[in-house]
């Protein structure tokens with residue numbers, strides 16, 4: 001475990017959200033990606049050693065649409081950089097923490113990721129990220 005890789009924030013419009021991160025805070029916008037399979041547009045904002053991951057739904061079936069409908073915009077998940085996601089999935093099961101998949105999936109920017117169910121992580125959706 002090295003650091004907080006990113007904090008995911010669910011927003012309705014990334015372009016509107018950048019008014020804060022770009023225009024006011026003058027942070028560097030480091031990357032934009034469209035993940036069709038997740039129904040997401042993603043933009044990263046660099047903050048020192050970590051990043052804010054802005055998540056915008058492409059459609060009503062996106063991975064964050066339920067969250068936005070139920071809770072509105074806000075912090076969606078915290079992601080930790082790990083050396084080996086598969087090992088962390090296995091270890092989490094041993095510890096009674098529920099991974100949302102048995103194997104890593106593709107994340108943004110050439111990463112392997114896994115999520116831990118918020119009901120088993122003190123109400124915080126937790127992501128594990130391995131950079132390839």
Ligand SMILES: CC[C@@H](C(=O)O)C(=O)SCCNC(=O)CCNC(=O)[C@H](O)C(C)(C)COP(=O)(O)OP(=O)(O)OC[C@H]1O[C@@H](n2cnc3c(N)ncnc32)[C@H](O)[C@@H]1OP(=O)(O)O
Pocket residue numbers: 008035038040042053055063064066067070075076077079100106107108109111113115117118119123124125127
């Ligand atoms: C960009 C790619 C990638 C990266 O590289 O970084 C990403 O970050 S993708 C980010 C979006 N993708 C995901 O979040 C995938 C994993 N998430 C899920 O599979 C689901 O969202 C979920 C966590 C399993 C919840 O889905 P579901 O069970 O269908 O929703 P419910 O509304 O029924 O929620 C059940 C329960 O959990 C609470 N909940 C839901 N989301 C969150 C959250 N983000 N943080 C905290 N708690 C959450 C929800 O409130 C429900 O609780 P109760 O209301 O008490 O029943």
Ligand SMILES: [Co+2]
Pocket residue numbers: 006008053077079127
């Ligand atoms: Co993320």
